[in-house]
Amino acid sequence: MTFKLCVSSFLKERATVHDRIRHTGLLEKRMSAAAAAALIKPGMTVAMSGFTGAGYPKAVPQALASQMEEVHAKGESFKIKVLTGASTAPELDGVLAKVGGMELRLPYMSDPALRKRINDGELDYMDIHLSHVAQHTWFGFYGGINIAIVEVVGILEDGRLIPSSSVGNNKTWLDMADAVIIEVNSQQSAAMEGMHDIYYGTALPPHRMPIQLTEPEDRIGVPYLHVDTEKIIAVVETNAPDRLSAFAAPDEASNQIADHLLDFLDGEIAKGRMSDKLLPLQSGVGNIANAVLAGLSRGGYRGLKAYTEVIQDGMLELIKDGTLAFASATSFSLSEAGIEEFNRNVDFYRERIVFRTQEISNHPELIRRLGCIALNGMIEADIYGNVNSTHVVGSHVMNGIGGSGDFARNGFLSVFMSPSTAKGGKISGIVPMASHVDHTEHDTMILITEQGLADLRGLAPKQRARVIVEKCAHPDYKPMLEDYFARASRDSYGKHTPHLLGEALSWHQRFIDTGDMRP
């Protein structure tokens, strides 16, 4: 079913700042970011909007960081717990990390300053499946939420909120928080009004019902976020763009990975396992994902659908050229050029994109029903197909698991991709034993490096090892892996998943000691 847009307000005119707040009571709650930030106290749990650098609050966190610095200068502590949708930007994670203002942060993150703090052991970071965050908050597993800070495009007369460039966990934050601070960002395109689909059918067990979505384009909710306006303690006007996502041309390794994947998909179609419309695509972000998307367009695919988390510039191009007929996501992470393109052809895109809460975009029920093709990056895989998505040498977290587990476990296909080496060859993407496991052998079907593609479906551990080393390992590391596997197959305690525990992690230790996994 498609949804005929029939929204009433912001599209008709070029909205001015004041047009964006139409609820008279809330107009009176306008205040400066500093005044709003002053409502946040040490120890509070603060839930913020934001997903992959889009739709995060731009002003209050910065004002809060300044106030924290003043308190810290007096020798006192001022830290809060921060919950988000996923990664945000320097104006949120960056500033709060720099002033040491967070004691806990969850879930996915990507800010360099925040990452450094976490890996220096200075703040606690919880890495969580993105589909789990909202429900675990409801379940009470993280305690209550004192304040939610949510960026929106505008506020309607009756207090309903027009969601911004990401939805993330905003519905849950608004429902659960004791108090709410709204940032109304007049830089966010008013043309997004009506493109969101906020599902209000979730419940706590034992009261849950089937989610009646059967196609990526189905609408099962409403275009607005609801909030008890009595809970709103501040409205802050902002006028700043999302952090720009630069859209780099894919490198050679990424293009080779994309070519392997496209060959594989052609083969699956030839075997009758999928039609030439494939199945709904989930695509991570970054270089390889962009190369894969570009490859689908080059490869002549048309009329595909995406059921994914993020729409970046590359996906907008696919929609434009007909490769993608429809895309469902939870976040719109566009560069400045992407935003311009969207605004230029807004009527076209509005019919072909929907934004959902992340509990729906990442819901196991829906990913399994739709049969998504899950395309995600990895840090390393071991010879048995266990995948490390998060930790360099087992202890240093990069970004987090994000939604990769939601899609890999439940999709029709789970694909993990990485160049076969990193740091100029000093790190192998294929190792004897993964130094941290995010996706077990039970959840990984296809591994791809620029060297080739390993199809692990229907294979037992030792069969997997032979295929992974043969197809995916870099020539510098292949003899080392073959040697390890041969000796392990001979000398291992058990011969089902052969390992030599004394050296299974020695490559990682060598990298720590010498800066190179190679002897």
Next chain:
Amino acid sequence: MTFKLCVSSFLKERATVHDRIRHTGLLEKRMSAAAAAALIKPGMTVAMSGFTGAGYPKAVPQALASQMEEVHAKGESFKIKVLTGASTAPELDGVLAKVGGMELRLPYMSDPALRKRINDGELDYMDIHLSHVAQHTWFGFYGGINIAIVEVVGILEDGRLIPSSSVGNNKTWLDMADAVIIEVNSQQSAAMEGMHDIYYGTALPPHRMPIQLTEPEDRIGVPYLHVDTEKIIAVVETNAPDRLSAFAAPDEASNQIADHLLDFLDGEIAKGRMSDKLLPLQSGVGNIANAVLAGLSRGGYRGLKAYTEVIQDGMLELIKDGTLAFASATSFSLSEAGIEEFNRNVDFYRERIVFRTQEISNHPELIRRLGCIALNGMIEADIYGNVNSTHVVGSHVMNGIGGSGDFARNGFLSVFMSPSTAKGGKISGIVPMASHVDHTEHDTMILITEQGLADLRGLAPKQRARVIVEKCAHPDYKPMLEDYFARASRDSYGKHTPHLLGEALSWHQRFIDTGDMRP
């Protein structure tokens, strides 16, 4: 909704052997087990019924094993690929393993002879989430199925099959196999007729629809298995009981683990997170599971529900005393005494038990909707909560992951339980780093040993480590774990998930070298 039983045939009279095959065409296809086994050729993929020692074919696999031995005696090879629901029994896995008649076996297994072959590296074993097996077979990931061998209680006039004491993957095997051998076992209680609920609404993506089940007792299917009778190439009459599951009294450690869990559940109720009816229970099998079930009865719980895989004697007792109001499962794994109890009070139990296909009993969509409490055993957990369910010292597989991943990832609560030590103290159940990971830190909420309970919800890795070591470690190992964590926190490459890779697996290596994890 409850289902009023209105079945017509086997219950009314005490069935004789011949009453069990009412389809005249199929009566003519009766043959000996040896003649049926002779239809199976080397290299074939053979899918068999059976789940946790219940409902597996009793005669044809044994006849096949004899024929394989004869072929092997001539110096020729005779191996097949074997797919099942889960573990079977000596008469299937045992005999085929002993004669070296399997080249591939999937999924879960527990037969000692089979386990030995696998860990000697002599046959390939694929460990798969139980919810994945049927769909991955449909997807074509394991190739086609040449022959299905399925035990049933009886065959109706129109060829529909009365399922036996387990359903497992039988629907999929019957649908997908090129040819079918039916074993009609007159020892299986005819009173089971009507207790099964076979869901025929599954489909391949993109044609999947919501599964409209919202309570463990809901019926969404039919009581019989369908099969194209043209595909049936043999009907074999048998008269042998399922392998008897001895029901041992729980030991002291199991009772202590049960007590910790019951205290915890009481606390959750007190905090308002669950009602005193809890949420649907999934319980693994074995000593600890039995202790937990007995504890629920002792603790005064009444009117609970189970949405689980196996109904053993312990669960039957809970149904009898009102602790459990209803149980949904895929297998009925009873001892001789349990079968007698069931037959004595058959009208009572028939209203309170349903058996489903394992794709439904273990379906992520349904487990998440129902909000199951997932109670599973483990081999070891590491200090960060990564759980190893399958591999001793990382290489020797015990049984397999079974449905633990289906329930742990999707349930309301995921609980993993184990004594804090094994082999008289020589193995610690809590280790610095898991030697194999089946359930990642993202999927484990509660760990319990006889020492105590670690509640990991809302905790970041280092917080988890402190709680796990404090609550769950055995006193012999606690100082060693504290020392490891302290040094890792100081010297680790990254301080998010501190590890010393040079010694992270040294406990396991020490056990291999000396037979004891302690220095």
